[in-house]
Amino acid sequence: NAFTSNRGLSTIRYTNLVEWICEPGQYAPRTGSPTGDWTGCPLACSPGTYAQSAATGTVCITCPAGTYQRASGATACSPCLAGHYCSAGTLFPFPCPAGTFGNATDLQGIGECVECSAGHYC
16 A cells, blocks of 8 residues: 655556555545655545545545534544534534524434423523
8 A cells, every 4th residue: 555756647546456455534545646655545534424444445434414523534423412413424513593402412403403491491
């Protein structure tokens, strides 16, 4: 897993002849014109995505609704916090709007925030 002596003039293209095994949360490019030298799997899954196991190629998975991930190179997503909701690929939990609440974790959308009962503040 190395790409050396590149001056921006080389182009790589994925073929079935080569599979680069990457650590969880990382991947190697399948196509493009990388610059500089690199070894291993130089790219990390972006925030809002993860790769939970050693992988070949680009296999970062979008965090599902009800979870979030703010870090790059993640191997898992975190459950959405109570009082918040998280749509798919969310980097940060969104708080339920004023006048609503959410007791549970893993809320997937604003529609799961519940209106406060009359005479109660939340």
